[in-house]
Amino acid sequence: MDKQVDWSNLSFGYRKTDYNVRCTFENGKWGELRVSDSEEVSMHMAATVLHYGQAGFEGLKAFRGKDGRIRIFRISDNARRMQSTCEGIMMAPLPDGLFEEAVCKAVELNADYVPPYESGASLYIRPVLFGTGAQVGVHPADRYEFIVFVMPVGAYFKDGFHATPCCILRHYDRAAPYGTGRWKVGGNYAASLSAGMKAHEMGYSAVVYLDARSKKYIDECGPANFFGIEGNTYVTPQSESILPSITNKSLMQLAEDMGMKVEQRPMPVEELNCLDEAGMCGTAAVIAPISHIDDLDENIVYRILDGKEPGPVCKKLYETLRGIQYGDLEDKHGWVTV
């Protein structure tokens, strides 16, 4: 590793690495993978991504273990989710195996950027697929570009695993019922920017979105799923407008392995009064525990924890999942690609 990276001071942000991997869909088929060292994309000014938002992406990570080997977490689940995003907004889906091949190639080519085990940092992998074909009528493009780029990112919790507050803001929605919320579509994130910025300015980590139809049930938390612990039960919302988080799916399995009951069902807001622990979950943090949730419209504080110290179940789930990702614990479910 001779890349002169200060592994302990990395943030979560773009950073140039040596290569990215690309593939183009044209004339009705996906071509061969290409390796590029350019950070630029050139496209037609009438590309559908620019006007009609035909863009989807993924986020996953690679980890270097104590043994020096590199492990990519649940790559096939991300491949399937990208497939479903493509179907959702009528982009050309990737043939089976191409996503995995492109991700592995991008990681291999940039292996020197996978942070050392001790740093607690990881390599973030960003696959993105978008319409580059020209259309002025509202139609799907006939040309698409798929790119996988990677960058080292720092440990999410630099000063220790701790809980932070969230807020409820009813006058914002990130996705409509039966809209694009269940896919990883670029426009969903544009739609969430103003609420997210507002929450951050007020000192909250994220907005807990309620279902857009009735505002009675919890949907998700900014760019993460929501879960709660009630006694020996792991509860997480079921809704047609939330992104199926791969971290959440993994935590549900681990909770079950730990002998807990797992419930995925609509969660009324008032249920926040019954939770012993709560957290946001996603690739970036694994778990970001929640200390309290301020309902700023109704003037209610849902206090989950007494301070910033996470509860025992969140800690155990967090340590177990991280242990599997870094290769310290046995990968019983076949989640890791070495």
Ligand SMILES: Cc1ncc(COP(=O)(O)O)c(C=O)c1O
């Ligand atoms: C809206 C949204 N929900 C949930 C998640 C968590 O998903 P995952 O665990 O697959 O990273 C993400 C992040 O990827 C997200 O953007």
